[in-house]
Amino acid sequence: MSSPRNESEAYTAPVTGPRLVAEPHKDGVDTAVAAARRVVAALLRAGDGTGADMNEIAARLDAVADGLGAKALPIEDRLAEMWRGEGVTRHDPVTGPENALAPPLHLHGKEDGSVEGVVTLDLPYQGPPGHVHGGISALLLDHTLGVANHWGGPSGMTAELTLRYLRPTPLFEPLTVTGRQVSVEGSRIRTVGEIRAGGRTCVTAEGLFINKQLPRPS
Template structure:
């Protein structure tokens, strides 16, 4: 039985849940891309819609109340599986897998296809902002206590091509509860968007 009672959940249980739900989300990502780009006949679209509606009804037989949220395990591992950027269970997330190196830089390599289009053949500016906002926040956080976006600004140097992309960010300075971070997004022709922001440790994380 698959449930979401995470008290005393083991690493093996987490991997068991991941093995079930991550492939489902990936299949829906493929469905989204196929929906955007399909050119099949109307009859095939109608059949596909009926099949999708049936699958949706099956998945709705048992659901969480509200969103997935962020779940913390006894090990300290964070399950942000519903997140719009990194959520392995969220089909609208690419998803982005963020890495951290010894220099303090946070970075990620990922792919954005047709579902993320703004200008023809290019990434929607809001999607670029979404990913950079999350990445800078990760760079500003220490892995335990979150820092939430206070202010953030973006400088769009040129349009970002759809396809394989790279983004990175790092903390630039810390002033009390405020952490300053900067980063950029790049396609195969170089940097396309620069970002800088101020991230604040919330009161609840300070024990206030």
């Protein structure tokens, strides 16, 4: 908000490099999830007292959920299906095109081994008035550090994560989220990242990851 427009624009330039999130599907599920994101934001934007008939809206949404539920796979089968294939996931709460919790953040791999993405967050991600929830910044950074490990070297599970909040992170403006693996010693992987707004660093993250994975369901 306090940065000059041209500086802000510099940071919203398209990120080049391979896209490190799942490719869109053709069967419409991504479109349905995008519409669900609109519903989540619109409900929060509407709140109460706007005159909308919320009980009627609840009934319409319940009908959608009931219809989907009737066609759902057993949970074990669905978990196995989710984890089939390689690399990036379609269902995580940060980049996943099938997950309406995800803003989604689109991360790209850069030639220097780092990853970067730009995202603008709306009301569902609010913590302090008009600003991003500190826990949401932690969520974005934990995930981005994990993707940076996939891109830059060995990857693993988070063992320790330290976040430093330097200034409030604004809603409604483009945020640049970055991650970069900095060292690998045996099974210990160290990775850093940050969130910037208008060229200024708002949050930094340092992560220690251990080079092991949970088994995939089958």
